[in-house]
Amino acid sequence: MTRHPLRLVALAVGVAVAALAVVLALQVGDDQLQAQPRSELLGDGAPDFVVTTLDGEKISLESLAGKAVIVNFWNSWCLPCKQEEPALKEFYERHRDEADFAMVGIIRDDTKKAAGSAVDERGIEWPMGWDPGGRAALDFGTRGQPETYAITPDGLIAGTQYGPASVEGLETLLAAARGQR
Amino acid sequence: MTRRLLPWLGLGLVVTVTLAVVLWPDGAPSDSARARALAEEFRCPECQGLSAADSSASTSRAIRADIRDRIEAGQSDEEIRQAMVDRFGESVLLKPESGGLGLLVWGLPVAALTLGAAGLALALRRWRRQPAMHATPADEALVEQARS
Numbered sequence: 001m002t003r004h005p006l007r008l009v010a011l012a013v014g015v016a017v018a019a020l021a022v023v024l025a026l027q028v029g030d031d032q033l034q035a036q037p038r039s040e041l042l043g044d045g046a047p048d049f050v051v052t053t054l055d056g057e058k059i060s061l062e063s064l065a066g067k068a069v070i071v072n073f074w075n076s077w078c079l080p081c082k083q084e085e086p087a088l089k090e091f092y093e094r095h096r097d098e099a100d101f102a103m104v105g106i107i108r109d110d111t112k113k114a115a116g117s118a119v120d121e122r123g124i125e126w127p128m129g130w131d132p133g134g135r136a137a138l139d140f141g142t143r144g145q146p147e148t149y150a151i152t153p154d155g156l157i158a159g160t161q162y163g164p165a166s167v168e169g170l171e172t173l174l175a176a177a178r179g180q181r
Numbered sequence: 182m183t184r185r186l187l188p189w190l191g192l193g194l195v196v197t198v199t200l201a202v203v204l205w206p207d208g209a210p211s212d213s214a215r216a217r218a219l220a221e222e223f224r225c226p227e228c229q230g231l232s233a234a235d236s237s238a239s240t241s242r243a244i245r246a247d248i249r250d251r252i253e254a255g256q257s258d259e260e261i262r263q264a265m266v267d268r269f270g271e272s273v274l275l276k277p278e279s280g281g282l283g284l285l286v287w288g289l290p291v292a293a294l295t296l297g298a299a300g301l302a303l304a305l306r307r308w309r310r311q312p313a314m315h316a317t318p319a320d321e322a323l324v325e326q327a328r329s
Contacts, residue, residue, distance in 0.1 A: 141268035
């Protein structure tokens with residue numbers, strides 16, 4: 001076979017362009033942030049959030065130390081949040097009296113008035129924190145709502161759930177926060 | 182000779198000075214320009230194809246406020262980028278990272294261009310080497326014969 005430099009160069013260019021097309025297709029094919037299945041914070045220390053509940057009580061990560069904490073980012077207008085409400089209610093009823101358990105809702109991208117009305121009308125009983133400026137939502141690296149985080153008694157993120165949670169999913173998160181799995 | 186060159190020299194000087202004035206960086210950027218430039222580097226985490234600078238989504242607003250706070254606190258651009266990556270991962274960066282898959286995104290077009298240019302140079306050299314074709318008397322005789 002005779003060596004043909006031009007053919008070799010053309011082949012190399014073709015390979016490079018094809019490889020670039022594949023890389024770009026992989027990059028552009030989906031929204032990487034939305035598609036990302038897990039939080040960057042998993043296994044790291046939870047953000048030291050401070051929120052004030054609609055009843056005026058201040059809740060911080062520090063004030064919940066020693067408890068397995070479920071943090072749920074929520075708002076009044078989001079349909080998936082409404083969809084997961086029955087599961088959250090059932091889960092909260094199961095565990096609310098346990099001394100080492102806490103559940104906090106954090107309002108994300110909503111007005112205080114709309115969130116307050118929704119909490120009253122829908123009979124949400126767990127503390128719902130107002131997050132001015134979306135500070136806590138940013139520190140948790142949230143991409144939307146609902147998002148649920150499980151925090152261990154010593155403040156590490158043990159699990160996350162993007163999108164509506166089920167009772168089973170919440171139990172799994174709590175077990176992870178308690179180091180049971 | 183020198184007098185003929187003078188207008189060209191003058192023109193060259195004017196162009197050089199103009200380019201220098203337009204392109205020369207005028208000192209360190211202001212805090213707000215820095216904040217804007219950084220926000221343009223981050224992908225809006227909850228929308229499609231927008232930077233945190235261009236989106237009005239709540240997370241993008243929070244990102245912009247956070248960048249301003251961090252600049253005020255004296256953090257460097259690199260520290261601010263790292264803080265965003267720590268929360269959202271590398272995919273928050275609109276510009277591909279310079280390693281891993283990002284290296285391919287940057288490197289492949291350059292490789293394709295370089296190889297293409299090399300191929301073109303080779304082809305030109307080959308064409309130049311080929312002898313020019315001239316009609317021989319025999320060719321001309323053939324044409325004449327065909328015409329008659």
